[in-house]
Amino acid sequence: MSLAATTSRHSPLLPLLRSRGIASCSTHSSYSTTAVRKVDGLLNLAGSSGIKKVGFYKSQSQGLGLRAFSVSMGRREFQKIKVKNPIVELDGDEMTRVIWDWIKTKFIHPYLDIDIKYYDLGILYRDKTEDKVTVEAAEAILKYSVGVKCATITPDEARVKEFNLKKMWLSPNGTIRNILGGTVFREPIVIPRIPRLVSGWKEPIIIGRHAHGDQYKAQDFVVPGPGKLELVYTPKNGEPERIKVYDYKAGGIALAMYNTDDSISGFAHASFKLALQKKLPLYMSTKNTILKKYDGRFKDIFQEIYESTYKAEFDAKGIWYEHRLIDDMVAQMIKSKGGFIMALKNYDGDVQSDIVAQGFGSLGLMTSALITPDGKTFESEAAHGTVTRHYREYQKGKETSTNPIASIFAWTRGLIQRGTLDNTPDVVAFAESLEAAVIDTVEVDGIMTKDLALACGKEDRDSWATTSVFLDGLEKRFKASLKAKLLR
CATH class of the missing domain: 3.40.718.10 (Isopropylmalate Dehydrogenase)
Incomplete structure (x- = not known):
């Protein structure tokens, strides 16, 4: 039209x-x-x-x-x-x-x-x-x-x-x-007249939410009764690999989710570029101590890209990149004055963006933009x-x-x-x-x-x-x- x-x-x-x-x-x-x-x-x-x-x-x-x-x-x-x-x-x-x-x-x-x-x-x-x-x-x-x-x-x-x-x-x-x-x-739309619920926030907090996979493209189901849950990965040219998840003694629930190296890499590049454009430090936060392979992959890819592509530019602008555990980062966010970007997985970004919006005054004062790496x-x-x-x-x-x-x-x-x-x-x-x-x-x-x-x-x-x-x-x-x- x-x-x-x-x-x-x-x-x-x-x-x-x-x-x-x-x-x-x-x-x-x-x-x-x-x-x-x-x-x-x-x-x-x-x-x-x-x-x-x-x-x-x-x-x-x-x-x-x-x-x-x-x-x-x-x-x-x-x-x-x-x-x-x-x-x-x-x-x-x-x-x-x-x-x-x-x-x-x-x-x-x-x-x-x-x-x-x-x-x-x-x-x-x-x-x-x-x-x-x-x-x-x-x-x-x-x-x-x-x-x-x-x-x-x-x-x-x-x-x-x-x-x-x-x-x-x-x-x-x-x-x-x-x-x-x-x-x-x-990022919140800041209006000085509107008081902040988190009074210590003096500078912007930008939430970068990885907009791919995880819970939002997961398969979940109700387990009807006793049985064995497995993950099965079948290579394109190879034999299936089975990973035991759990033996159910009775009914329950189950969830399987995924992500890709390409998508995580794009997430990293977009986040680093925004940090350079805004001249703000960047924190990537996961729970890699628990999800050692899943969240650990996010941590490793971000670090590899930072070291190979962006570290020199970050140093020149006087900003930095750091990985921090999500629970530690959330506590630091509340205590901080703001002035940084948080790169978060899909679900974490969904939750934390609402917290930041309300902390700055209202859920109605929050911009949201989906931006590709280019x-x-x-x-x-x-x-x-x-x-x-x-x-x-x-x-x-x-x-x-x-x-x-x-x-x-x-x-x-x-x-x-x-x-x-x-x-x-x-x-x-x-x-x-x-x-x-x-x-x-x-x-x-x-x-x-x-x-x-x-x-x-x-x-x-x-x-x-x-x-x-x-x-x-x-x-x-x-x-x-x-x-x-x-x-x-």
């Missing part, structure tokens, strides 16, 4: 920008997941507080050029920004699907001339297509390099019954990650679920206050990656200016959803806004900041 519109290549705003010496943009890496960067000139759209008050990183851009938009700014009409290549959109479920549509209506379609390749990953359409749509969506991301994804339902027994599904379909995230490969990097194939999404409880209230016509920030950042991070790959700085500038407006809507205007108000210790109804009111406030700030900067 194409949502592209035809516009002129030439922007009437460019002469104005050039006259002020800000008609160019030096883009930053798509790995960047801090809320806002310190910038000068046109992109400083955050109002009286200034963007420089938020975020952990210093400027990597010296003024960002924005072409004009085809929306009304006073008496002038400006052209939409042209997005050179398509973005793959993966729609989702429940409350996040509703919010996703609101975001597109308010902040994507009015400003961007963009070709969107749309895939409906809502649970009913996944069931109708027998989950083929998920595979097709992942293949489209491989083709076009950039995807943005809404939160989706992973069905359990209750969901199968609720939607009368043909079967208990696998997690769409797991399917997509196994097709794309790569690593999921999650840095090109990219999928961004909100790190939270479909917010079923709020959706039930929405269906009843009651007011809801669901935090849309992570979903907005799913779009902006996808646009930043698209603009970086296409060398279209206007697209990057647009996305970053929208992120700046999001931060200031909370930080300066004090408009926030209920989860953020509660994090600030405010429980009265007047202290928080519904989702629609928050988005209206964001839209007002975004338009006002654009008008102030583009028309003065």
